[in-house]
Amino acid sequence: MGSKEHENLLNMIKANAVPTHVAVVPDGNGRWARKRGLPRIAGHRAGIETLKRIVRTAGDIGIPYFTLFAFSTENWKRPEAEVSGLLDLLREYLDSGIEQNRENGVRIRVIGRRQGLSRDLIRAIERAEAETAACDRLNFQVAFNYGGRAEIMDAVNTVCSLIRAGKIAVALDEKDFSSLLYTAGMPDPDLIIRSSGELRLSNFMLWQSAYAEFVSCPLLWPDFSPEEFCSCILEYQRRDRRFGGIKAP
Numbered sequence: 420m421g422s423k424e425h426e427n428l429l430n431m432i433k434a435n436a437v438p439t440h441v442a443v444v445p446d447g448n449g450r451w452a453r454k455r456g457l458p459r460i461a462g463h464r465a466g467i468e469t470l471k472r473i474v475r476t477a478g479d480i481g482i483p484y485f486t487l488f489a490f491s492t493e494n495w496k497r498p499e500a501e502v503s504g505l506l507d508l509l510r511e512y513l514d515s516g517i518e519q520n521r522e523n524g525v526r527i528r529v530i531g532r533r534q535g536l537s538r539d540l541i542r543a544i545e546r547a548e549a550e551t552a553a554c555d556r557l558n559f560q561v562a563f564n565y566g567g568r569a570e571i572m573d574a575v576n577t578v579c580s581l582i583r584a585g586k587i588a589v590a591l592d593e594k595d596f597s598s599l600l601y602t603a604g605m606p607d608p609d610l611i612i613r614s615s616g617e618l619r620l621s622n623f624m625l626w627q628s629a630y631a632e633f634v635s636c637p638l639l640w641p642d643f644s645p646e647e648f649c650s651c652i653l654e655y656q657r658r659d660r661r662f663g664g665i666k667a668p
């Protein structure tokens with residue numbers, strides 16, 4: 420896409436309400452690799468290049484929060500080579516991306532369970548988070564070893580410990596509960612995009628997605644482009660969000 424065309428698309432989006440939080444389920448890396456006779460990890464590697472382009476575009480649009488579902492609590496069931504490849508890719512992405520993310524004002528946070536991750540990977544996560552903590556153009560959350568049910572159960576168990584310790588005696592409201600999730604302090608996603616044509620949430624942001632708009636795109640994630648991302652945002656802008664209410668007369 421020519422840069423003029425890209426600029427026009429960005430301006431079209433900026434003329435309307437830009438979503439505060441966009442979350443993505445980047446599906447189809449495996450099928451993309453298989454079509455080319457490559458190992459699945461080659462699809463994930465190509466997926467990282469797409470990710471870098473989309474993070475740049477999200478920043479250019481002025482989206483303040485962007486979350487990517489990179490590895491679920493269920494993905495440990497995949498073959499060992501694919502799992503270790505994904506763990507290595509996360510470390511590579513974090514280590515090699517710090518400078519560029521800082522230059523682009525991208526604050527990185529990794530959300531999900533840290534149990535099961537190696538000390539080296541946890542160190543790389545902590546380093547990327549600390550070194551980008553002051554960036555405030557785009558908040559980028561990588562959901563890794565993330566499960567929506569696991570997140571809710573972790574919060575429930577935190578509540579149980581707080582009750583046992585006598586630290587909470589009153590009932591919680593939704594705001595209190597949200598503050599115990601991995602996404603504490605972050606707005607709920609307005610828009611969830613899933614590539615490869617699948618129409619499932621797959622245990623992603625179960626609590627936070629209550630009123631998210633869902634857009635499915637047929638492209639496999641490595642083929643997903645900034646233009647496609649822009650057209651998903653434009654589709655979101657055409658939706659009528661009522662949050663259970665009715666349209667004002």
Ligand code: FPP
Nearest residue numbers: 445446447448449450463466467489508509
């Ligand atoms: C789903 O496609 C994709 C994943 C489980 C991994 C997503 C990973 C990336 C986008 C790159 C890694 C990013 C980081 C930051 C580590 P699939 O493998 O289920 O594809 P398939 O449905 O075609 O098999």
